[in-house]
Every structure is written in structure tokens, then in C-alpha cells.
């Protein structure tokens with residue numbers, strides 16, 4: 001059983017996932033942040049592979065990606081940084097990114113490296129479901145890699161059912177039809193949407209992402225789903241001056 | 257059917273793209289799920305209205321009485337004579353209301369937005385021509401309009417910025433990256449994602465996720481349909497050669513689409529080689545790019561080793577894009593269209609040459625097509641013809657041209 005399934009098996013709620021961009025604030029901070037996050041009690045970590053034109057990301061994540069690219073971050077560098085990760089890290093680690101850099105790096109090599117480093121899942125917002133089914137599903141499953149699909153308030157129910165069938169890890173519920181970036185609070189409209197999904201009784205665990213920024217919004221999101229994902233607010237916290245390790249731990253303890 | 261006939265049939269406009277929006281392996285829809293259902297909505301609505309007699313009639317009336325279609329075809333006798341080779345003809349899209357071909361798809365997109373009950377129509381613009389045309393269409397049908405434009409282009413194409421504002425549109429400056437067309441597309445997508453329900457993204461060329469490349473092409477294909485009749489009336493035959501500039505590729509596909517199955521018509525798409533063909537100094541996507549993904553579709557892309565879009569540079573803001581319409585990528589691979597390059601200096605030379613020989617000031621974008629056609633004409637016999645799509649007029653460019661190149665052409 002892979003680490004994602006194990007986690008959701010053992011822990012039924014309040015799963016905290018943090019997202020940060022590889023190579024940010026400094027090129028070699030990736031592993032430090034990962035370790036601090038695990039020590040502080042994050043349940044899952046998503047590492048963003050920076051891309052210059054990230055269509056699904058808001059200003060904070062975009063800016064961190066631009067800085068990371070400037071720092072010289074690349075997929076090849078990331079795998080280099082993560083090659084011994086599993087000697088120290090035991091929580092699930094996912095990579096999030098866009099298709100073109102992965103195409104360019106080469107899919108076979110990419111999947112080999114994921115397996116070698118111990119990556120548990122991928123989040124690729126611009127990978128169409130049909131393409132996943134025809135070209136990637138078998139390859140991912142062979143190495144125990146979960147593909148995480150995103151759903152939004154506009155996703156039709158039949159599509160959500162299809163996604164639920166295909167999912168082997170969890171479903172990423174985007175809280176509004178927007179880009180990432182800590183918009184605070186949960187609106188009535190969002191609540192109706194969360195309830196609608198909850199009533200579908202999906203087989204896969206669901207995590208809410210986009211717009212979760214503090215303990216209040218985290219707890220609120222966890223009332224509707226198995227857990228929540230914090231990206232922009234986490235990135236803002238780690239770019240504060242001072243020790244990264246301390247910043248990561250302060251932020252995570254402010255949530256949990 | 258022979259293999260050759262098969263191949264030609266495959267090129268017919270009605271056979272491209274397939275139902276998933278693919279032109280061969282290019283095109284498609286590679287977008288975050290927040291946009292997926294919206295794209296499906298746009299596709300369904302478009303497939304309905306394009307068969308709706310009321311919509312067809314409304315657009316036809318606007319094309320005639322608002323835009324001033326059909327745009328004429330003009331024989332450049334003096335220029336052809338001076339070159340001493342083939343006969344050059346212009347399809348005068350520069351004479352359209354708002355000064356370029358962009359109005360052809362903007363009217364269609366604005367009517368579609370209205371039909372879908374949208375409040376606002378948004379888009380990116382490079383040279384400002386698409387922005388002006390969309391602001392015009394929005395004013396006409398009664399929609400709000402936001403136009404995203406890179407700060408570099410705002411400075412360079414300032415008259416168009418003011419025109420958009422006079423028309424009641426909001427011009428939103430884009431200050432990241434190179435501050436040109438690609439970044440403007442990023443910003444427009446971002447704004448669209450923030451509210452895909454009350455807005456419609458009216459993309460400015462045959463690029464982006466399905467159905468944009470198909471829809472914009474269909475609206476632009478009026479250029480080719482008109483030109484095909486007009487040139488035959490004037491010369492008694494089909495043109496021997498077609499030439500159009502290629503940024504995203506909308507004016508080019510608009511002209512080419514009516515001739516793709518005529519294998520005796522040679523077709524040339526002209527990309528900008530900027531100041532050189534070195535990395536970052538041009539925007540010759542089909543000539544030097546490799547297949548990849550950009551802004552939600554698969555096509556040739558100028559990209560770096562890590563798969564990020566490469567920096568691009570040309571004096572033609574409307575051509576300054578590291579991607580290109582997917583149908584052009586297909587037409588390149590099947591070798592139906594030849595993609596050539598023209599650099600900044602050649603384009604400026606053509607800008608002055610057409611102005612001074614014929615009394616027509618072309619847009620810098622269109623000047624690339626004129627420059628290539630002049631080279632081509634010199635290699636042809638006098639009874640051979642070249643039809644250029646003169647996609648726009650140069651009014652927007654005069655300050656930039658005079659400031660940077662005036663001296664060389666005797667303007668102090």
C-alpha cells in the first residue's frame with residue numbers, strides 16, 4: 001500500500017497538506033522545508049515544480065515559481081535534491097506541475113526518477129482525464145504513483161464520479177473556480193458546493209484546497225472534507241526573514 | 257479515392273479539427289479543470305450558433321454595414337513594375353473598420369458572449385489591434401470589456417491604448433516577464449479563471465484551447481472566401497501564391513483556408529526573425545520551435561531546455577508570441593504551407609516601400625508579409641500572381657517607426 005493510502009487509512013480527518021515551490025526561497029531550501037514540515041506535523045507535502053506560465057496558480061505561487069526559476073530550479077535539479085529523501089522523510093510527498101516541462105524532461109525518465117526518489121503522487125492540472133486514461137494510467141499504477149485530479153464547483157457530477165473511479169490517492173477539491181491564493185473565509189456558495197460533494201459519498205478521500213490560510217479556515221474546511229491543502233499562505237510564511245525551519249514550524253503549529 | 261485526393265480532403269476546413277479539437281496531433285484542450293466546463297459551454301454554444309440562420313444573418317449584416325466588407329483586392333501595379341517580376345495583389349483587411357482583420361472574429365465573439373448572457377468580454381492584446389477591435393465590438397453589442405496588455409506594448413502602441421479607452425474599455429497593464437503578448441495572455445487567463453461565469457475570454461488569434469482555434473478561424477475564413485472570388489474575377493484564375501504574416505496565425509489561416517485544397521496554389525506563412533535567429537531575438541515559432549504545450553494547446557513552441565516558453569522579440573508586437581495556432585503546426589508537418597522568416601529591417605523596408613510606391617501604410621505585422629512577397633515576386637514571371645493578406649494598417653506604428661527608423665528613410 002502506498003503512503004497516501006496508508007495515511008488515509010490511519011487518519012480520518014484534519015489531514016494537513018502543505019504546498020511549496022521547489023527551489024524557493026533559495027535553490028537548496030527544498031529538502032530543509034520538507035524535513036521541517038514533517039517534523040512540525042504536516043501530514044502530506046506537495047512540492048511545486050516551477051513553470052513560467054502556471055495557468056492555475058495565483059500571484060503568490062507564481063512569484064515563488066519565477067524566483068525559483070531565477071534561482072536555477074529545474075526538474076533535473078529537483079530529482080537531484082530529492083534522491084536521498086526517503087532516508088529521512090516518511091510522509092507522503094507529491095509533485096505538482098504542468099505538462100510541458102515534464103514532456104520536455106521526458107516522461108519515461110520522469111517516472112523512473114519519481115519511483116527512485118519515492119514520490120507518491122502527481123498533481124498535473126493541465127493533464128486531461130482522457131489523456132491520463134489512454135497514455136498514463138497504466139504507467140503510473142505500475143509504480144504505485146497516484147494521480148490526483150482536481151474538481152471545481154463547475155465540474156459536472158458524472159465527471160466527478162469518473163474521477164472518483166480513477167483516483168487511487170485523494171481528490172483535490174478546488175474551493176472556488178479561481179486560481180490559488182489565500183482568499184479568506186468560506187462563502188455560503190462554497191459551503192453548498194462542499195455539501196453537495198460530501199453527499200456524493202465518494203470512495204476517495206477529499207481534500208479542499210485554494211483559499212485555506214489559517215487555523216479558522218483549515219478547521220472549517222475539515223468539517224466538509226478529510227483535510228485541506230495550504231499553499232500561498234505557507235509560501236508567504238516561509239519567505240519571512242529568519243530561519244526557514246523556525247518559520248515552517250511556527251506556521252504549521254499555528255494551524256494544528 | 258487516391259492517396260493524394262485523400263490528403264487534400266483531409267485539409268478541408270470542415271474536416272479540421274476533429275471532435276476533440278485536434279489538427280493531427282496539435283491543438284486539443286490542456287487546461288485546469290476550472291476552465292474545462294466553461295470551454296465545453298463555449299464549444300456547444302458556438303456549434304449551435306454557427307448553424308443558426310439568425311446569427312449568420314446578424315453577423316453578415318454587421319460585416320457589411322459596420323466593418324465595410326467585402327474588403328477589396330488591389331493590384332499593386334507600381335510596386336510589381338518596380339520589382340519586375342510577379343504581380344502583387346493585396347487583400348485589403350487594413351480597410352476594415354478599426355484597421356485590421358481582428359474585427360472579423362471580434363464581432364463573432366461578442367455576439368456569442370451576448371448570446372451566452374455574459375456581462376463582460378476580456379482579452380489580451382499585443383499590437384492593440386485585437387484590443388481595439390474587441391472594445392469596438394463590445395461597445396456595439398453592449399458588453400463591458402477588459403483588455404490585458406503588456407507594459408512594453410502599451411508604450412509602443414499608445415494610440416491604440418487611447419482608442420480602447422475612448423471606446424469604454426479598461427486597459428489593464430501587465431508588468432511581469434517581458435511585459436509583452438505572452439504575459440498578456442497569462443494575465444487574461446488568470447482573470448478568466450477568477451470568474452469564468454460572467455465573463456467570456458475572447459482570445460485574439462487561432463490559439464488557446466479548443467474551440468478557440470476553430471472558432472476564430474471560422475470567423476476569419478471570410479477573408480479567403482471573398483478573396484478567392486475577387487482574384488478570379490480580376491485575373492481569371494486562382495492566385496499562384498498566397499502570403500500572410502503569422503503571429504498566432506488568424507489572418508493567415510483566414511486567407512489560406514479557402515485555398516488549402518488547391519494544390520497549385522503555393523502558400524507562404526511569414527514569421528518574424530526579429531533582430532536575429534539567435535535564442536530570444538526572434539519569434540519564428542514554426543521555423544525554430546519544437547512541439548510542446550502553451551496556453552492550453554499543443555503546437556510548435558519556442559521553449560527553453562526546461563520546457564518554459566522562450567523569450568521572444570520582434571518589432572511587430574502582434575507577432576511577438578512563442579506559440580502559434582495548432583492548424584499551422586499541422587500544415588507545416590504535412591508540408592502544405594511553407595513557413596518563412598523576415599527580419600526587422602526587411603519589414604521596415606517593406607513598410608516604407610509600400611507606403612511610397614502605392615500610398616498604403618501597412619501595419620508592421622503585415623509588412624513582414626509584404627517583405628516576403630517582394631522577395632518572392634523577384635523570382636517569378638510577370639504573368640504569375642501573389643496575393644498578400646494585408647492584415648492591418650500602419651497608423652498605430654507611425655510613432656515607433658519614425659522614432660527608430662525615420663532618419664534612415666529621410667524623416668528628421
Ligand SMILES: Cc1ncc(COP(=O)(O)O)c(C=O)c1O
Nearest residue numbers: 385461503504505506507574648
Ligand atoms: C495587423 C495585424 N496583423 C497580424 C497580427 C498577428 O495576428 P495573427 O497572426 O493572429 O493574424 C496582428 C496582431 O496583433 C495584427 O495587428
